[in-house]
Amino acid sequence: MNEVVNSKTQNTEFDKLLAESINKSNLKEGSIIQGIVSEIEDDVVVVDIGAKVEGRIPKREFIFQKDQKELEAGDKIDVYLESLEDFSGACRLSRSKAKSKEIWAEIEKSFESGELVEGVITGKVKGGLSCEIGITAFLPGSQIDTRPVKDISHLLNIPQKFKILKMDVKRNNIVVSRRSVLEEMHKEVREERFLQLKLDDVVDGKIKAITDYGAFVDLGGYDSLLHSSDITYKRIAHPSEVLKIDQKVKVKIIKVDPEKNRVSVGMKQLEEDPWHKVKDSLKINDRVNGVVTNVTDYGIFIEVENGIEGLCHKDMLTWSQKQNSKPGNLYARSQSVECQILDIDHEKRRLSLGIKQLSPNPWIKFNENNPIGTILETKINSIKDNIIFCSLDEEIDGAIFSKELSWEN
Incomplete structure (x- = not known):
């Protein structure tokens, strides 16, 4: 019991002596003081300023160094003393606040000359992200990437370049852009890649985005348009039926526009044209089986061979005009049907089909009776x-x- 009391007494005396020592020193909160780097961890730099505990400064505050000198244990550095002991008992120090004037001057030079600055994204704030470029800067949501980004976890605490868009010394406000850097990089890569792409080349790509009218394919730094009509010979309601984001595809370059720096690609051009296959096999009046691929107000589309589709006009569905007025009440997509070929136009790739021709004409029987x-x-x-x-x-x-x-x- 006496040992515990003695220990408490010793700790109290030590705290008093330490407090007196601190009071006599220059350790005043809100001032810039010199400290010694005692340890460098993965994310923080530990600095000894002669206080009760050592201070821990995030490594990102040291990122803006023009000479790019690596920190080492034993280095003397200037730090800003925010609090000798906060509510958690930690000593709070800041490197960026100690060097703010110097860093502001360097950043201003970069801004005026158009140079990029290096920094890290530290987290989300209202309207965008917070960045550390030696001092805290604001990265608007519209300037994060060339496309909307939902998940930013892969961007956090990764050293990267930023372009300074605006500086306001009075308001202590700096606005930066990551998008401008990416666009410039993409522009250089695109120009170089565009010169490599030739008409009729077959290249590998990856689906980058899918729209209602097609998909954008990354050809290795250059985005090209794959129109929905060039994906497959089969009818599809939407490109997402046959394509997925990040899917690897092989495409053929079908159009190159040097004036607009645009390249169009196709997938179906790598397949055999199905109309060539059926040139001699399909004849007028042939009865064929098919599958309904689309239903419209004016009729239904039926695929009779892989990639070969024909229209059965609503007047050719049944012998009843009343029933024919609403094709959707008679047929649905993916339904199997039997039909007759009424006309073939190989040049225009058109096939006219009829279903009512497979059943007797009720008017003939009615007139007879x-x-x-x-x-x-x-x-x-x-x-x-x-x-x-x-x-x-x-x-x-x-x-x-x-x-x-x-x-x-």
């Missing part, structure tokens, strides 16, 4: 504009005009 003058019982479906519409058969409708209802007007 009901010659002119036959009296029939019918069911009234609707009355519109003084016309009575009625059903004569499952697929045959009739119309009675008002003047035919009676001999009297």
